[in-house]
Amino acid sequence: MQSKQLQLLTGPKAVAVIRKVDRSKVIDVIEALIKGGITGIEVTMDSDDALGVIGEAKEKFHGRAAVGAGTVLDEKTAEEAIRAGAEFIFAPTLDRETIKVTKQHGKISIPGVFTPTEMLQAYNWGADMVKVFPASVVGPQFVKDVRGPLGYIPIIVTGGINAANYKAFLQAGAVAVGVGGSLLNKDYIANGDFAKITALAKEYTG
Numbered sequence: 001m002q003s004k005q006l007q008l009l010t011g012p013k014a015v016a017v018i019r020k021v022d023r024s025k026v027i028d029v030i031e032a033l034i035k036g037g038i039t040g041i042e043v044t045m046d047s048d049d050a051l052g053v054i055g056e057a058k059e060k061f062h063g064r065a066a067v068g069a070g071t072v073l074d075e076k077t078a079e080e081a082i083r084a085g086a087e088f089i090f091a092p093t094l095d096r097e098t099i100k101v102t103k104q105h106g107k108i109s110i111p112g113v114f115t116p117t118e119m120l121q122a123y124n125w126g127a128d129m130v131k132v133f134p135a136s137v138v139g140p141q142f143v144k145d146v147r148g149p150l151g152y153i154p155i156i157v158t159g160g161i162n163a164a165n166y167k168a169f170l171q172a173g174a175v176a177v178g179v180g181g182s183l184l185n186k187d188y189i190a191n192g193d194f195a196k197i198t199a200l201a202k203e204y205t206g
């Protein structure tokens, strides 16, 4: 079960970070991303009706995408997101109880880290992968270097990822990149131009 979700999450090498997208358009946006080949869909918990979006997307895109929650800062929020249907829990921060609750429910745990010590701590606490955030601050060289001693810990990078730099992070050893702003073009969404969102997604998966 989890391996299918893991495959959907990281297989395409790019995960969409959906933060505060208009509630009336977000399901169409997710559909557009899936059409573009992105099947890991992270809905951040600071979005309007995040739990409702997770539940609706999980039902609608069942088997086609892994839908999870982002910006999950504590275990209570993790519980709520998992109850709503989240298959994975992303965070920008490292919190032991959040990892614990996520794993108790058999879901994928990806806390945020920024140092090798935090990476190891996260992994020892049961995280499946770590999210290096904000990744563009340290660049691909950071990923390459930490993978020397800590190469067994899978890394997803997010924060400042775009079509020009994502390949360098993958080449440095990241299992996937998380992409927000450069994928969820505000003008395209405002205009309902979902085909252009699909085209942006294809830049990462094509």
Ligand SMILES: O=C[C@H](O)COP(=O)(O)O
Binding pocket: 017, 133, 158, 159, 160, 161, 178, 179, 180, 181, 182
């Ligand atoms: O929480 C934000 C995510 O890391 C996405 O960041 P981004 O909008 O710079 O791609």
